[in-house]
Amino acid sequence: MAFKHITSRDNPVFKQLRKLLDQSRERKKTASTLLEGVHLIEAYYQTYGEPRLLIIPEGHSTVEATGLIQQLSDVDTMLLPTLMFAELAPVASSSGVMALVDIPEPALPEHVDFALLIEDIQDPGNLGSMLRTAAAAGVQVAYLSKGCTDAWSPKALRGGQGAQFVLPVVEAVDAIEVVNAFAGNTLALTMQGDSLYQQSLREPVLFAVGNEGAGISAALQSAVSTCITIPMAHQGTLALESLNAAAATAVALFECQRQRLLAD
Structure with missing residues (x-):
């Protein structure tokens, strides 16, 4: 030494x-x-x-x-x-x-049936929290668009609490290309759409979540199979117009895990 x-x-x-x-x-x-x-x-x-x-x-x-x-x-x-x-x-x-x-190279699994695509998240703490949730929920790979904050910044790493070491993170992807190449259902979390709880999530699925303020881009919404939303109490109330991006991601990913555990 x-x-x-x-x-x-x-x-x-x-x-x-x-x-x-x-x-x-x-x-x-x-x-x-x-x-x-x-x-x-x-x-x-x-x-x-x-x-x-x-x-x-x-x-x-x-x-x-x-x-x-x-x-x-x-x-x-x-x-x-x-x-x-x-x-x-x-x-x-x-x-x-x-x-x-x-910084380790991501070790991608041969077959991906549970993925997360994050588009243009700017806050490193939010990104770290989302990656931590994804790792806990069993997501196999997280794709980050070119507009996302750096997953390996000290603040994002602190938010992830080690998630980046167990969850393969692929940065600077073309979000549309990822969606088009995914062999399964692709779902975008949006303000309006079909209910999350009406989706069958036991087959291969990719969830897309967007920027904290603007949400998912119109181009990405058009590319995915289905736009979905999380039903809320007081739906339409301005103060509760949307969930935090990290919170919405957690709800969706653990609903997928719940359905898969029940199917086992």
Whole structure:
């Protein structure tokens, strides 16, 4: 293990880490990103092995972080002053450990019968939450349109809580091409359409969900098999006009899981 104590913001490694924190282009160019916190680093380690670099602050880390650092004692480690570490940590109350890791290539299943297509989601926390839900519901692959926020940003990773390590995520897809190529039913979650609960979801299905404000584009609505909606109490009330995109995704995906469990 190499151990470095960095105290200057002009250090090239620190400057590179700052770029990875702030720039999607840099993450894509280097195929690497930053993880914050014990849970995310452990989830990565269990799936892909050791990170490339550990980053820790001067002073005390949490008991859990200290245990993880000891477990990964062979990994190169960078020690930073508290304020410099805080510049990298995406949260104010960090557990006291970060890691530089390689972004994995998605391992796609040979046959996909449960997929999620996300169009133009802008908020990284929303995206992470949707991927976390998809992984929990048994989705086999998540497709992200070219207009989506970066799935590997620190905020999206924190929202996903490890979902990106178990759910194949394919970024920058052409949404229409994905729909046309899918061998099964394709359903778009919209404000108006057939009820979700009237759909048979036991056969291969792809759910499409759209942007937080604009919803699914007209072109994608035209491409899918069916536009569906989630019935709500007080339907049509302006204050309840729509569910949050992440909440609507959760309802739809777990309805699919429910039907499939009942069929087993």
